[in-house]
Amino acid sequence: MKDLFDKIYADKGPLGKWADKAEGYFVFPKLEGPISNRMKFQGKDVITWSINDYLGLANHPEVRKVDAEAGAKYGSAYPMGARMMSGHTDMHEQLQNELAAFVQKEAAYLLNFGYQGMVSTIDALVSKDDIIVYDVDAHACIIDGVRLHAGKRFTYRHNDMESIEKNLMRATKLAEKTGGGILLISEGVFGMRGEQGKLKEIVALKEKFNFRLFVDDAHGFGTLGKTGAGAGEEQGVQDKIDVYFATFAKSMASTGAFIAADQEIIDYLKYNLRSQMFAKSLQMQLVEGALKRLDMLRTMPELKAKLWENVNALQSGLKSRGFDIGTTQSCVTPVYLKGSIPEAMALVKDLRENHGIFCSIVVYPVIPKGLILLRLIPTASHTLQDVEETLQAFSAIREKLETGVYKRLTAAMAAEMGE
Numbered sequence: 076m077k078d079l080f081d082k083i084y085a086d087k088g089p090l091g092k093w094a095d096k097a098e099g100y101f102v103f104p105k106l107e108g109p110i111s112n113r114m115k116f117q118g119k120d121v122i123t124w125s126i127n128d129y130l131g132l133a134n135h136p137e138v139r140k141v142d143a144e145a146g147a148k149y150g151s152a153y154p155m156g157a158r159m160m161s162g163h164t165d166m167h168e169q170l171q172n173e174l175a176a177f178v179q180k181e182a183a184y185l186l187n188f189g190y191q192g193m194v195s196t197i198d199a200l201v202s203k204d205d206i207i208v209y210d211v212d213a214h215a216c217i218i219d220g221v222r223l224h225a226g227k228r229f230t231y232r233h234n235d236m237e238s239i240e241k242n243l244m245r246a247t248k249l250a251e252k253t254g255g256g257i258l259l260i261s262e263g264v265f266g267m268r269g270e271q272g273k274l275k276e277i278v279a280l281k282e283k284f285n286f287r288l289f290v291d292d293a294h295g296f297g298t299l300g301k302t303g304a305g306a307g308e309e310q311g312v313q314d315k316i317d318v319y320f321a322t323f324a325k326s327m328a329s330t331g332a333f334i335a336a337d338q339e340i341i342d343y344l345k346y347n348l349r350s351q352m353f354a355k356s357l358q359m360q361l362v363e364g365a366l367k368r369l370d371m372l373r374t375m376p377e378l379k380a381k382l383w384e385n386v387n388a389l390q391s392g393l394k395s396r397g398f399d400i401g402t403t404q405s406c407v408t409p410v411y412l413k414g415s416i417p418e419a420m421a422l423v424k425d426l427r428e429n430h431g432i433f434c435s436i437v438v439y440p441v442i443p444k445g446l447i448l449l450r451l452i453p454t455a456s457h458t459l460q461d462v463e464e465t466l467q468a469f470s471a472i473r474e475k476l477e478t479g480v481y482k483r484l485t486a487a488m489a490a491e492m493g494e
């Protein structure tokens with residue numbers, strides 16, 4: 076009989092197998108210093124394009140003050156216990172009410188973490204006779220929520236209306252047999268490529284099919300829509316989203332998350348969300364901090380305006396220099412280049428060491444072989460000078476990539492990796 080750990084000793088997994096080449100640099104890098112447009116990486120100053128601090132709140136003095144005061148007042152323990160048992164407070168309720176109003180829903184409920192909360196919400200919304208229809212490019216938390224589902228699920232091709240309709244048709248036929256309902260799950264903004272979910276078109280299908288729409292708007296909340304209520308507001312269909320989800324981990328630069336929906340649905344979830352029923356309540360420092368951040372989202376539209384000034388400068392600058400930034404419709408800015416994994420590694424090293432630019436890199440197997448995706452996240456704390464320096468650096472590395480400089484530098488590594 077095998078030892079349980081044999082497979083772990085033999086295979087570190089699709090990402091883990093790169094650890095000896097990548098750890099500390101490409102994965103698990105240590106960015107140091109206060110969270111801002113410029114931080115330190117391995118002792119060097121770098122312009123940081125890899126942090127979802129969209130509105131620049133992470134290190135805003137007013138936010139830091141409230142966080143520190145709440146920490147001093149409550150410590151990190153209060154309140155103790157799950158919401159249902161002993162961890163409930165007026166402040167938790169106030170935050171829920173304010174969040175619900177902000178995203179134009181009747182009610183909201185707090186989640187300790189977006190990831191777990193999403194998994195748990197999917198679990199609570201469906202029972203075995205129901206059918207889930209969801210985008211093939213969905214975030215891991217959606218995929219894992221769907222994995223808990225004991226009934227049928229159908230994936231549709233990414234943002235493809237024909238495929239959505241076809242799968243809704245299949246789901247409808249099946250639901251008529253099982254006696255269940257249909258939950259369609261999309262993201263408001265797909266975090267890798269920056270496209271918005273086709274919420275307006277999906278909502279229009281409610282005329283033809285009977286389904287409920289659940290939207291993970293992690294990247295849309297605070298960045299899209301007139302008031303910052305997200306992708307649904309941007310597309311004019313916020314009221315047609317049946318269950319809305321956002322995390323505090325991006326625009327709010329904190330930890331925690333929430334769902335928002337009609338009062339009756341939230342009342343149900345409150346009593347059925349296992350991630351909240353059986354886990355300690357969101358700590359008070361985070362609740363007070365979130366109230367402050369939400370207030371800033373409401374009252375300081377200049378933050379979102381500055382974010383978009385930077386997004387537009389970066390995206391139009393990249394496009395005018397001939398870079399392929401795909402079909403983004405959000406702040407997420409992907410840059411697609413062609414090259415091998417060793418070339419991608421050399422290029423990112425060059426960007427960090429010689430140009431002081433820190434961005435995330437995505438390669439095969441996450442995207443097709445031969446493609447390199449550099450992912451830039453502009454924030455309100457960036458400056459137009461940051462954008463200009465970055466554009467120049469990108470032109471320089473593209474020149475080297477196209478003239479084979481990185482290929483020559485990495486020939487030995489490529490042979491070793493069978494590239």
Ligand SMILES: Cc1ncc(COP(=O)(O)O)c(C=O)c1O
Nearest residue numbers: 188189190214266293322324332
């Ligand atoms: C689309 C999406 N959903 C959910 C999450 C998870 O949120 P959290 O970080 O609060 O667990 C993330 C990442 O933060 C995300 O990008």
